[in-house]
Amino acid sequence: MRLPADPRLEAVSERLREVGEVIVFASSKGGVGKTLLSVTASLLLSRRGVGVGLLDLDITNPTAHLVLGVDPARVGPVEERGLVPPEVSGVRFMSPTFFTQGRAAPLRGEYVSSAIREVLSITRWVGVDALVVDTPPGMSDELLELLTYAGRFRAMVVSTPSVLALESAARLSEVLGSRVEALVLNMCSEGEPSSRRPEGLGERVPVYALPYDGEVEEAVGDPRRLLSTRFSREVDRQVVGHIAGLLGSRRPRPTATSTMSPP
Amino acid sequence: MHEWALAEAVALALSRYAKQAGIGRLKRLVLGLGELQAVDREVFELALGESLKLHGLEVESYELVTEEALFECRACGFSWGLGDLALSDEVREAIHFLPEAAYAYVRCPRCGSPDFSVARGRGIRILGVVH
Numbered sequence: 001m002r003l004p005a006d007p008r009l010e011a012v013s014e015r016l017r018e019v020g021e022v023i024v025f026a027s028s029k030g031g032v033g034k035t036l037l038s039v040t041a042s043l044l045l046s047r048r049g050v051g052v053g054l055l056d057l058d059i060t061n062p063t064a065h066l067v068l069g070v071d072p073a074r075v076g077p078v079e080e081r082g083l084v085p086p087e088v089s090g091v092r093f094m095s096p097t098f099f100t101q102g103r104a105a106p107l108r109g110e111y112v113s114s115a116i117r118e119v120l121s122i123t124r125w126v127g128v129d130a131l132v133v134d135t136p137p138g139m140s141d142e143l144l145e146l147l148t149y150a151g152r153f154r155a156m157v158v159s160t161p162s163v164l165a166l167e168s169a170a171r172l173s174e175v176l177g178s179r180v181e182a183l184v185l186n187m188c189s190e191g192e193p194s195s196r197r198p199e200g201l202g203e204r205v206p207v208y209a210l211p212y213d214g215e216v217e218e219a220v221g222d223p224r225r226l227l228s229t230r231f232s233r234e235v236d237r238q239v240v241g242h243i244a245g246l247l248g249s250r251r252p253r254p255t256a257t258s259t260m261s262p263p
Numbered sequence: 264m265h266e267w268a269l270a271e272a273v274a275l276a277l278s279r280y281a282k283q284a285g286i287g288r289l290k291r292l293v294l295g296l297g298e299l300q301a302v303d304r305e306v307f308e309l310a311l312g313e314s315l316k317l318h319g320l321e322v323e324s325y326e327l328v329t330e331e332a333l334f335e336c337r338a339c340g341f342s343w344g345l346g347d348l349a350l351s352d353e354v355r356e357a358i359h360f361l362p363e364a365a366y367a368y369v370r371c372p373r374c375g376s377p378d379f380s381v382a383r384g385r386g387i388r389i390l391g392v393v394h
Contacts, residue, residue, distance in 0.1 A: 001284045003389050004276035011272035059363070081310075082268030083360065099357040100367035106377045107366050115363035118386070122268040122360070 011121035012149050019053065020129035022153035023243055024146060026176070028168040030137035033186040034158045036216060037239070038134035039067040040232050043223050044240045045130055046090035050247060053085065053128035056095040057146075058136040059115045060107050065097050069221040072097045082124040089223040094123050112141040117149070130247055139175055147175075154181045154246065156239065161185050161196055161209075170198035173205070180205050182242055187212040208238040265360060266306040267314075269387055274314035276389065281320050284394065288321035291393040297384040298332040298345055299362045301355060332384030334369065338376035345384070347372060362386055 004010070016022055025038040035056075042054040056064040065072060068088050076098045077083035085094040096105070096115065107115065125131055133153075135142050146153060155176045159169035173180050183201060188209045197207055213231035226232055273294065281287065296302050304327060315322055332345040348369060350358070357364045362385050371379055 001280065003392060004280055007273045007276035007387060007389055010275035010279055011268070014275060077360075079265050081271075083265055096361065096364070099361040099364035101357070103367035104377075105364065105367040107363060108378075108380075111363050111366065111381075114385070115361060118361055118363070121272050122265055124268070 006117065008117045008121040009149055012117055013151055015120060015123065015125065016131070016150050016153075018128075019125050019131040020051075021243075021246055022131045022133060022150060023181075023246075024133045024135060024153050024155045024179075025158055026135045026143060026155050026172060027137055027158040027165075028139050028172040029159070029165045032137075032158050032160050032165055033210075034137070035064050035134050036067060036220075036226075036231075037156075037158055037184065037186060037210075037235065038132050039064050039223075040226060040235045041240050041243065042091045042132045043089055043227055044232065044236045045132070045243060047227070048240070048244060050244070051092075051127045051129040052090070053092040053094070053125045053131040055119070055123070055131060055133045056093075056097070057116065057119075057133050057142050059096050059112050059119075059142070060105050061136065062095045062097045062100075064093070064134050065095050067220050067226070068093060068223055070095075072101050077123070080124065082122045084124050084126055092125060092128055094119065109141045113145050116142060116145045120150075130243065139172060143175070153179060155179045156182050156184055156243075158184045158186055159198075160187045161189075166196065166198045170200045173198070173201050181246070182239070183207045184239055185209045206242065208242070210234050210238070266303055267310040269300075269302065270307055270310035271314045273311060273387060273389065274318050274320065277315070277322075277392070278318035278320045280392070281394075286394050287319070288323065289392050289394045290323050291391075292322050292325040292389075293328060293391040294325065295328050295330045295388040295390045297330050297362070297386045297388070299358060299365065299381065299384050300386045301359045302387065328390065330384040330388075333382040334371075335380050335382045336371035336374060336376055337378045337380060339371060339374040341371055341373040342382070343372055 025034045042052050046052045056062040075086050077085050085092040159165040215229045216231045219226040335342045354368045
């Protein structure tokens with residue numbers, strides 16, 4: 001019998017099992033608006049009364065805290081038989097920036113994987129029904145760690161209507177397979193056909209189109225203002241509506257004693 | 264304390280191992296505690312005992328071995344230890360929670376490169392079991 005290669009892996013699965021749904025926002029191209037979308041969706045889900053967690057999985061270059069207006073020098077997780085993420089605008093928020101304090105942390109792949117395992121194994125998502133995960137662009141360690149160890153999760157593939165981004169979205173969808181819940185086309189111009197569907201994307205997968213909204217950039221750091229944008233209204237109507245449907249259709253989350261939180 | 268989560272992870276991994284091996288107890292367990300993570304041994308031992316009990320795994324004796332941290336620069340080949348670095352308490356705490364946070368604060372003392380490896384002493388490892 002081989003000894004467990006990494007004792008954290010069992011804990012990762014166990015911690016994520018405590019969460020109702022894991023919703024991963026992913027794209028293989030950068031600059032498509034994943035972070036703004038995942039933060040906005042988290043805020044909107046919280047406004048709908050859902051217990052929401054938001055995990056910034058961009059280990060080397062986290063930015064979700066900037067959208068939320070969080071100063072990592074003043075806000076951080078609390079030690080309680082693990083780390084309990086702070087609540088920010090109704091969302092339980094965890095980010096590597098709480099430990100790197102906004103500094104550059106250049107990491108090779110093996111250390112990215114290790115950091116992800118550490119964060120996932122020590123974070124306690126207390127009261128979280130939906131965990132939104134903001135991933136960095138690409139199909140590298142972050143995505144593979146989730147695919148291999150996170151068990152079941154649902155993916156929202158994010159793209160822009162550009163041909164290059166759509167081609168990348170198709171490739172990513174192929175890797176994610178049945179986990180793909182929807183394709184979200186961000187920064188669409190007026191009249192952009194929302195029916196743009198990359199080849200290979202399953203017919204059952206809906207395509208949502210979000211407008212380009214110049215106000216969003218101005219709202220970075222101010223969640224209340226962000227929620228008043230046209231972008232946010234469309235995220236709510238399309239993307240969050242879809243996620244709320246998933247949450248409504250799943251069985252109730254077990255709230256009894258957890259093996260990860262001994263009394 | 265955060266040590267509870269680390270101990271819980273070890274207990275979960277060992278209980279899965281024991282289940283697969285068809286055993287309910289271990290005669291001996293040896294764990295490596297990486298210097299970089301700076302685990303509080305007292306809290307960790309308490310948490311480990313309770314977590315093992317919770318998972319129904321009996322361990323007759325165990326040993327915690329501290330593994331000194333060793334960094335190696337990929338650019339110039341220099342190697343150094345944690346004691347060679349002047350880190351504030353805040354930084355040490357950040358690294359305690361997430362050892363990879365070291366990459367935000369540490370550079371090669373000789374050439375300044377951010378590209379170094381943690382050759383040993385990162386975190387907790389299961390070094391051996393006897394059953």
